[in-house]
Amino acid sequence: xxxxxxxxxxxxxxxxxxxxxxxxxxxxxxxxxxxxxxxxxxxxxxxxxxxxxxxxxxxxxxxxxxxxxxxxxxxxxxxxxxxxxxxxxxxxxxxxxxxxxxxxxxxxxxxxxxxx
Amino acid sequence: xxxxxxxxxxxxxxxxxxxxxxxxxxxxxxxxxxxxxxxxxxxxxxxxxxxxxxxxxxxxxxxxxxxxxxxxxxxxxxxxxxxxxxxxxxxxxxxxxxxxxxxxxxxxxxx
Numbered sequence: 001x002x003x004x005x006x007x008x009x010x011x012x013x014x015x016x017x018x019x020x021x022x023x024x025x026x027x028x029x030x031x032x033x034x035x036x037x038x039x040x041x042x043x044x045x046x047x048x049x050x051x052x053x054x055x056x057x058x059x060x061x062x063x064x065x066x067x068x069x070x071x072x073x074x075x076x077x078x079x080x081x082x083x084x085x086x087x088x089x090x091x092x093x094x095x096x097x098x099x100x101x102x103x104x105x106x107x108x109x110x111x112x113x114x115x116x
Numbered sequence: 117x118x119x120x121x122x123x124x125x126x127x128x129x130x131x132x133x134x135x136x137x138x139x140x141x142x143x144x145x146x147x148x149x150x151x152x153x154x155x156x157x158x159x160x161x162x163x164x165x166x167x168x169x170x171x172x173x174x175x176x177x178x179x180x181x182x183x184x185x186x187x188x189x190x191x192x193x194x195x196x197x198x199x200x201x202x203x204x205x206x207x208x209x210x211x212x213x214x215x216x217x218x219x220x221x222x223x224x225x226x227x
Contacts, residue, residue: 031213043152043160043205043217045117056214058117091159104150105215107159 002026004108006092012114013082021077021111023092032075033093033105034067036060043091049075082115089113118143118210122218129196130226137221139206140188149189151180152205154220160205164191196225 005024013019025032034046047057047067054067066078075094079086092108119142129135141149147168152160166173166180166189173180177196182189193200206218 033215042219043207045214045216048213050213058214104162104165106162107152109159 004092004094004106006090006108006111008111009109010112010114012116015084015115016081019079019082019113021079021090021092021113023075023077023108024073025075025092025094026096026106027073029094029096029106031055031095032067032069034077035091035093035107037089037091037110039088046077046090079113082113084115087113087115117214118146118208118216120206120208120216120218122206122221124221125219126222126224128224128226131196131198133196135191135193135196135200135223135225137191137204137206137223138188139190139208139218140186141208141216142187143208143210144184144187146208146210148209149180149182150207151178151191152207152217154203154205156202163204193223196223198225198227201225 007022032049035043036046037043045058046061048055064080068076089110089112091110093105095105122139150165151163153163154160164175164178164180166182171182177194179192201224203220203222205220207215209215
């Protein structure tokens, strides 16, 4: 069964550094997402991406964040200047088309980001 | 954005008993409601979902019910087993493709 993959599984960085988290969505999916989960808390929506552009973003997704689909397979999340509070698990998700309904999202295994 | 409330935050049941977790949502246009199970350190895994054109869906020991009028949906797990112990999240879409998650329910099944 196809899966969403993410790299790296764990990223440690110094405060103020830039990080890029990578995701490979399921190949025939059209909608891509990034979520954040701070340890012990709920999953929080960051951004959705469709047709090569951001379709929605949350208040968390400020100017420090950007997303890109640099080729036909990868979907990246960049944090320009990391802060301590960016430490979290970041999940990528994707889904296809539900025939008029919002559809099942499949999550990647996550990247644990630790900002020191 | 969507306001998704989930209750209870923690739930302990004896093995073999049933567990029920409830969520309410605010966007009346929401048309799809998934439930995810998340084990410690792992990704959320979809366990069951329901579209707004039905009121109930079952998959073995798991069922989801939806009340569109009241804007709430519930997860029902029957004959609980220790391996059902995990955190369960509901989610609801807003504006079509933003997903907002509930705050999670930590379920413990006591053998």
